[in-house]
Amino acid sequence: MKHLFLTMALFSAAFAADTPRAFTGVITDTMCGADHTHMKVTPHDKCVRECVRSGKHFKYALYDGKRVYVLSDQETPEKFAAKKVKVTGSLFEKTGIIQVQKIEAAK
Numbered sequence: 397m398k399h400l401f402l403t404m405a406l407f408s409a410a411f412a413a414d415t416p417r418a419f420t421g422v423i424t425d426t427m428c429g430a431d432h433t434h435m436k437v438t439p440h441d442k443c444v445r446e447c448v449r450s451g452k453h454f455k456y457a458l459y460d461g462k463r464v465y466v467l468s469d470q471e472t473p474e475k476f477a478a479k480k481v482k483v484t485g486s487l488f489e490k491t492g493i494i495q496v497q498k499i500e501a502a503k
Contacts (some may be wrong), residue, residue, distance in 0.1 A: 399436050403494045405461060405488060414486055414489065415485050415486065415496055416440070416484060416485055416486050417484070417485075417486075417487075418479070418481045418484050419458055419460060419465065419482070419484075419485070419487075419494060420441060420460065420480070420482050420483075420502050421458045421459050421460035421461065421465075421480070421481070421483075422458070422459050422478060422479065422480050422481070423444065423457070423458060423473045423476040423477050423478060423479055423481055423499075424444075424456075424457050424458070424464065424478070425444045425447040425448050425454050425455065425456060425457060426447075426452075426454045426455045426456075426457050426466060427445055427447045427452070427454040427463065428444070429457070429459060429464045429487075430464070431479060432444070432478075435447070439478065440442070440477075440478035441477040441478035441479070442477075442479040444445075444456070444476075444478050445477050447473060448470075448474075451469065455467070455470060456469075456473035456474065456477075457468050458481070458483055458494065461490070464489065464492075465492050465493065465494045466492055466493045466494070467483065467493075467494055467496050467499075468494065468495045469488055469496035469497050469499065470486070472496070472499045473489050476499060479502060479503040480498060480501070481499055481502050482499075482501075482502045482503075483496055483498070483499050483502050484497045484498040484499075485497045486499070
């Protein structure tokens with residue numbers, strides 16, 4: 397029983413999110429990430445929306461210039477497609493998912 401609790405605690409810690417913080421970047425999709433040119437769909441906001449709506453399991457994401465993070469909120473990002481935003485939330489490091497609390501236009 398003692399080993400079960402220890403295993404559960406370690407498993408929970410591995411997938412735990414960090415404390416909420418701000419992430420700044422551009423709303424994109426998990427198919428294109430940082431580069432939409434190969435899709436030949438312009439403007440980029442149209443590409444982002446079409447990739448997510450394609451039904452192929454692509455998600456709205458945030459690209460911060462280095463890494464693409466999947467966003468837990470898949471409704472709010474649509475209005476910010478291809479725009480610079482500030483996302484407030486907690487990052488699950490192992491999965492690369494940001495648990496979104498708020499998305500707003502970046503200043």
